[in-house]
Amino acid sequence: MKTFEFVRPADAATAIAAAGEAKTAQQSADLRFLAGGTTLVDLMKLNVETPARVLDINRMPFDKIETMPDGGLKIGATVRNSDLANHPTVQKDYAVLSQAILQGASAQIRNMATTAGNLLQRTRCVYFRDTAMTCNKREPGSGCSAINGFNRSLAILGTSEHCIATNPSDMCVAMAALEATIHVQGPDGVRAILFGEFHLLPGDTPHRETVLEPGDLITHVTLPPPIARSKQVYLKLRDRASYEFALASAAVVMNVMGGNVSQVRIALGGVGTKPWRSPEAEAALVGQPANDANYRKAAEAALHDAKPQSENGFKIELAKRCLTHALTIAATT
Numbered sequence: 001m002k003t004f005e006f007v008r009p010a011d012a013a014t015a016i017a018a019a020g021e022a023k024t025a026q027q028s029a030d031l032r033f034l035a036g037g038t039t040l041v042d043l044m045k046l047n048v049e050t051p052a053r054v055l056d057i058n059r060m061p062f063d064k065i066e067t068m069p070d071g072g073l074k075i076g077a078t079v080r081n082s083d084l085a086n087h088p089t090v091q092k093d094y095a096v097l098s099q100a101i102l103q104g105a106s107a108q109i110r111n112m113a114t115t116a117g118n119l120l121q122r123t124r125c126v127y128f129r130d131t132a133m134t135c136n137k138r139e140p141g142s143g144c145s146a147i148n149g150f151n152r153s154l155a156i157l158g159t160s161e162h163c164i165a166t167n168p169s170d171m172c173v174a175m176a177a178l179e180a181t182i183h184v185q186g187p188d189g190v191r192a193i194l195f196g197e198f199h200l201l202p203g204d205t206p207h208r209e210t211v212l213e214p215g216d217l218i219t220h221v222t223l224p225p226p227i228a229r230s231k232q233v234y235l236k237l238r239d240r241a242s243y244e245f246a247l248a249s250a251a252v253v254m255n256v257m258g259g260n261v262s263q264v265r266i267a268l269g270g271v272g273t274k275p276w277r278s279p280e281a282e283a284a285l286v287g288q289p290a291n292d293a294n295y296r297k298a299a300e301a302a303l304h305d306a307k308p309q310s311e312n313g314f315k316i317e318l319a320k321r322c323l324t325h326a327l328t329i330a331a332t333t
Ligand SMILES: Cc1cc2nc3c(=O)[nH]c(=O)nc-3n(C[C@H](O)[C@H](O)[C@H](O)COP(=O)(O)OP(=O)(O)OC[C@H]3O[C@@H](n4cnc5c(N)ncnc54)[C@H](O)[C@@H]3O)c2cc1C
Pocket: 024, 025, 026, 032, 033, 034, 035, 036, 037, 038, 039, 040, 041, 042, 057, 077, 103, 104, 105, 106, 109, 112, 113, 114, 115, 116, 117, 118, 119, 120, 121, 168, 169, 170, 171, 216, 217, 218, 219, 243, 244, 245, 246
């Protein structure tokens, strides 16, 4: 009699992906996991993504949001952005995450988009999305059309001579400030990746955007227990009020005691080649009086290493004002 080995769905998915030598979420992978499809299908229609196979992971049991024994939160990989943003615990204890998600895309897209898919969304650089143009991220070694081209919306932090593309996610900026951890199941087992170590700077390999390896499937994301009495703000500045990506954004999680900043976590969006946590801005603020002058000092520290391109120098001051204003809102609400 023929026997069958029982394989859990996630094991099966990673085994299939690894067998095909797929890089899963990396450029040029021959197999891709399909979640909400709002990034992947878009790019397949443009011939930017051309996987030989697409593996639908929507029926995997990764659609739950659960409080963990330590008080933290476990968010399944296929939890829809809308469900996450509107979850009562997220709204109460991780408000910056709810605010960030609700300021992204549209209600329809948020209803489809998933937690893992959002972590892996691709840049909106117009040359990446146009196969007639050279782009090192899409086609390694071909050149970067943006450096001497239309780069108004691109990055000023973490760029390289090979790529200056912005990471477009709002959700990721909040997750950086909340110190999330990303949990992955791969061919060699499970592992946890600190949020700050998940996305890679472009360097000379801009096609490689994360530390994911062939066959890696994101199963869930965890958030540490909430910071008691923290004020949380996500402020997003963009060309129009809705359905638009950030030119600059700031996520702030802050505690003020006796007029001084006792604890603060800061991340920026719209300006970095990855979701941009700013330890420099945090160090400039902790222990200092919570006032406008110190917010501005923190913003100066955050943008100290900014390197503008031909069209996006305005982002330096915009990002400083964005962070200063986010800190002011956090301290006064
Ligand atoms: C018109 C438009 C406007 C938008 N505006 C914004 C905005 O303002 N702000 C913002 O932040 N975002 C915006 N987005 C992007 C949107 O948030 C992303 O497209 C979405 O979050 C991607 O999630 P998804 O589940 O649809 O991913 P998919 O398209 O299904 O997948 C994206 C990538 O992740 C991989 N993947 C998915 N799940 C897993 C997993 N579990 N393990 C490993 N790999 C996986 C896929 O293989 C693929 O490479 C916009 C999108 C559109 C189309």
